[in-house]
Amino acid sequence: MTRSQLDLSQLAMDRSPRGETQPARSQRKRWVSRYVVPIGILVGFVILLGAAAGRRLMPRPSVTVVPVIVKRTELQPSGTPLFQAAGWIEPRPTAIRVAALATGVIESLLVVEGQQVTKGEPIANLIAIDAELSVEQARNSLAIREGELSRAIAERDAAKIRLNNPVHLQVPLADAQSRLANAKTELAKLPFLIEAAEAQVKYTLSSMQGKQAAESAIAGRVVRQSESEYAAAKANLQELQQRVPNIEHEVDALQGKVDALQQQLELLVEERRQLQEAEAKVASAIGMRDEAKLRLRQAELTLQRNTVLAPMDGRILSLIASPGTRVTGLDGPSGQGTSTVVEMYDPERLQVRADVRLEDVPMVTRGQSVEIKTASSDAVIHGRVLQTTSSANIQKNTLEVKVELIDPPATVSPEMLVTATFLSPAIAEPSSESLQSERVFVPKQLVQSNDTGSFVWIVDFDERAQQRSVEIGSPTADGLVEIQAGLNVTDKLIATGLDDLEPGTHVVVRGEAQSIGN
Numbered sequence: 001m002t003r004s005q006l007d008l009s010q011l012a013m014d015r016s017p018r019g020e021t022q023p024a025r026s027q028r029k030r031w032v033s034r035y036v037v038p039i040g041i042l043v044g045f046v047i048l049l050g051a052a053a054g055r056r057l058m059p060r061p062s063v064t065v066v067p068v069i070v071k072r073t074e075l076q077p078s079g080t081p082l083f084q085a086a087g088w089i090e091p092r093p094t095a096i097r098v099a100a101l102a103t104g105v106i107e108s109l110l111v112v113e114g115q116q117v118t119k120g121e122p123i124a125n126l127i128a129i130d131a132e133l134s135v136e137q138a139r140n141s142l143a144i145r146e147g148e149l150s151r152a153i154a155e156r157d158a159a160k161i162r163l164n165n166p167v168h169l170q171v172p173l174a175d176a177q178s179r180l181a182n183a184k185t186e187l188a189k190l191p192f193l194i195e196a197a198e199a200q201v202k203y204t205l206s207s208m209q210g211k212q213a214a215e216s217a218i219a220g221r222v223v224r225q226s227e228s229e230y231a232a233a234k235a236n237l238q239e240l241q242q243r244v245p246n247i248e249h250e251v252d253a254l255q256g257k258v259d260a261l262q263q264q265l266e267l268l269v270e271e272r273r274q275l276q277e278a279e280a281k282v283a284s285a286i287g288m289r290d291e292a293k294l295r296l297r298q299a300e301l302t303l304q305r306n307t308v309l310a311p312m313d314g315r316i317l318s319l320i321a322s323p324g325t326r327v328t329g330l331d332g333p334s335g336q337g338t339s340t341v342v343e344m345y346d347p348e349r350l351q352v353r354a355d356v357r358l359e360d361v362p363m364v365t366r367g368q369s370v371e372i373k374t375a376s377s378d379a380v381i382h383g384r385v386l387q388t389t390s391s392a393n394i395q396k397n398t399l400e401v402k403v404e405l406i407d408p409p410a411t412v413s414p415e416m417l418v419t420a421t422f423l424s425p426a427i428a429e430p431s432s433e434s435l436q437s438e439r440v441f442v443p444k445q446l447v448q449s450n451d452t453g454s455f456v457w458i459v460d461f462d463e464r465a466q467q468r469s470v471e472i473g474s475p476t477a478d479g480l481v482e483i484q485a486g487l488n489v490t491d492k493l494i495a496t497g498l499d500d501l502e503p504g505t506h507v508v509v510r511g512e513a514q515s516i517g518n
Contacts, residue, residue, distance in 0.1 A: 060506045063497035064513045065459055066392075069361060069441040069480060070489050080424040081371075082363050085401070087354030089374070089416045091345035092404065095317050098123060099339040100327040102131070102305035108323055111342065114413070117310040124308040124341050126327070131303040138296035145292040149285035156278035163271040173261035180254035187247045190240060197237035204230035305329070308341050317343040317414060345414060350405040352383060354420045355398040362439070364388055368425050370403045374418040376411045383420070388478050394512045441480040446493050447472060456487070457494040457501060465494060465505045 100106075104126035111123050162168065208226040320340045321327060328338045352372055356364060364385060372381040386402040393400075403420055405412075447454055447470070455467045470486030494501070495513040 060508045061497050061501065062508045062510050063459070063465070063494045063501075064510050065492040066443065066446070066495045066513050067358065068483075068487055068489055068491050068493065069358065070439070079369070082422045082424050083357070083360045085354040085356045085360070085398075085420050085422065087352045087403070087418050087420050088414075089350055089405070089412055089418060090353055090414050091317070092349045092351035092402075095414070096312065096314065096344045096346075097320075097340045098308060098311060098342045098344055100124070100126065100305070100308050100321075100329050100341055101339075102126060102302050102327075103329040103331050104128075104130070104306060104327060106321055106323050106325050106327065106341065109319065109321075109341075111316050111319075113316050113318055115316045116314075117316065117344070118313050119310055121310045122307050123310055124321070126306040126308070128303060128306040131299065131306050134299040135296070135303050138292070138299040142289070142292040142296050145285065145289040149282070149289045152278065152281040152285040156275070156282050159271065159275035159278040163268055163275050166265055166268055166271060169261060169265045169268075173258065173265060176254055176257045176261055180251065180258055183247055183251045183254055187244070187251055190244050190247065194237065194240045194244075197233065197240050200233040201230070201237050204233045310344065312344065312346065314344040314346045315413070317345050347408065347410065347413070350408045350412065350414070351386065352403040352405065352418055352420055354401045354403055354418075355393065355396060356388075356401045356422075357398055358392070360422075361388065361399050361401075362441075363424075364401055364422065365425055369423045371421040371423065372403070372405065372418050373421075374412060374416050376413075376416060377409050379409065381408060381412065381418075382406045385422075390479070392512070440483045440487050440489065441476065442483055442487070442493055443495075444475055444479055444481040446495060447481055457498055458487075458491050459494060459507060459509055463507060463509065465501045465503065465507050467503050 107125045107127045109124050111117060117123065204226065208223070208230045211223045211226045319342050321342075326338075327341065330339070352370075354370075366385055366387060368385040370383040370385060372383050374381070383403040383405050386404050389400040389402065391400045392398070442456060446456055448456065453469055454472050455469045458466055458468050460466050468486055468491070471484040473482030473484045475481045492509075494507075497507070501507075
């Protein structure tokens with residue numbers, strides 16, 4: 001056999017299981033390579049992607065953070081410049097808003113910006129025609145009330161006279177007593193009149209009988225006259241006898257009237273009521289008169305308030321309103337500033353609001369000397385630190401510090417930009433070498449405590465919330481507390497969104513808090 005006729009496939013070893021043919025093995029290999037391997041790769045990729053993005057897809061609480069404040073303690077000679085900060089001048093403590101106390105429309109402004117004014121000097125005038133009419137109306141109302149009061153006083157005085165001198169009751173009482181006396185007199189005279197009438201009856205009867213007995217000796221005319229006299233005497237007697245009960249009834253009635261008038265004179269019920277009613281009318285009239293006086297005073301005050309006056313000696317900072325502007329006065333909604341006409345300030349009371357870098361804040365102390373320079377003044381203006389504020393600027397990484405100006409010159413005014421140089425304070429034992437140490441401070445309200453001690457919440461490098469145990473020192477006057485151990489200068493403290501946080505919780509940092517401790 002020659003070399004060209006050699007079949008090398010015959011030398012291959014057959015390792016397939018018994019009973020399995022060559023085509024079946026090839027078909028299985030194709031199925032694994034075409035389906036199983038790609039599906040496995042895809043499943044693994046999905047698992048890796050889910051593991052990597054799982055924590056991003058789950059909801060995470062939002063928080064804001066504040067940096068740790070590091071204060072450097074330095075001992076330097078007094079007056080040595082420590083650092084500089086830019087700032088601007090503003091009134092101390094704030095500008096004074098001069099408001100119109102009456103509602104109306106501004107007719108004229110009497111000042112300009114930068115003008116020096118004294119207390120009580122007119123600043124603006126309002127249209128005053130309505131206020132003038134109100135004053136005139138209030139005066140007329142007061143005159144009416146004064147007339148009503150005079151009438152009520154006259155009625156009261158008359159009621160007092162009627163009570164003290166009840167002549168109107170004494171006259172009918174005297175009349176009744178007089179009539180009672182006459183009736184009693186008539187009653188007392190009746191027995192005598194009856195007795196005289198009885199005698200007259202007897203006499204005329206005897207005369208009539210005698211004349212009748214004479215018959216023809218006496219003329220018939222005389223007899224008839226005698227009979228007439230007898231009849232008249234008899235009738236008079238009967239009339240007198242009948243008058244007795246009538247006069248007795250009249251006496252009783254007059255006696256009752258006299259008693260009633262006497263009791264009325266003693267009690268004077270109606271007169272007392274009239275006096276009390278008159279006094280009540282006087283009191284009511286006095287109250288209405290006083291109310292009219294108050295309305296007049298209020299109207300006059302409103303008229304006076306139509307002239308806006310300067311509340312203090314100072315300088316005009318800015319004009320808020322202009323002629324034709326409507327101001328609401330004291331009746332306007334609070335907090336809207338719709339009554340402000342101008343803003344003033346005291347040129348002797350100015351301050352600088354300086355933006356101090358956070359790394360320089362530890363070197364700021366209350367009462368610290370500051371040298372201030374501005375383009376409007378050739379001389380250096382001296383100042384001292386009033387206090388640090390809680391207003392931090394996230395973009396500039398600064399904290400505002402207020403600096404009082406000592407004897408500010410007349411050339412400086414609010415809104416001017418300045419450069420403030422903070423000087424080192426006086427020390428008890430000055431040293432030629434500068435000693436420096438770092439102290440860590442955090443806002444006091446961010447320090448919490450539990451059974452294990454004090455702790456703060458921080459955000460770690462993996463954006464997880466963690467509890468960090470700390471050792472706290474003494475607090476400061478500006479709301480900070482020293483951390484003696486447990487924090488690094490690069491740590492970020494969680495300021496808001498602390499509710500429902502657990503150690504290891506993934507959080508979203510929205511930025512730094514607007515003010516320290518917020």
